[in-house]
Amino acid sequence: xxxxxxxxxxxxxxxxxxxxxxxxxxxxxxxxxxxxxxxxxxxxxxxxxxxxxxxxxxxxxxxxxxxxx
Numbered sequence: 001x002x003x004x005x006x007x008x009x010x011x012x013x014x015x016x017x018x019x020x021x022x023x024x025x026x027x028x029x030x031x032x033x034x035x036x037x038x039x040x041x042x043x044x045x046x047x048x049x050x051x052x053x054x055x056x057x058x059x060x061x062x063x064x065x066x067x068x069x
Contacts, residue, residue: 038059038060038063039059039062039063040059041055041058041059043055
């Protein structure tokens with residue numbers, strides 16, 4: 001089972017900056033990362049990256065507010 005530390009990006013907004021972590025060249029070659037599915041939100045025809053980031057923050061907020069099972 002993955003450790004809690006691997007998912008710190010889900011609960012910590014400090015990492016969610018507007019500066020990309022990788023260069024454009026890295027994206028063309030592919031980037032490998034671990035992920036944890038916490039939800040989805042339909043964003044029809046986003047006009048900017050900001051709209052996508054806002055949707056991701058809403059999903060994280062809803063996930064944090066959800067009572068533990």
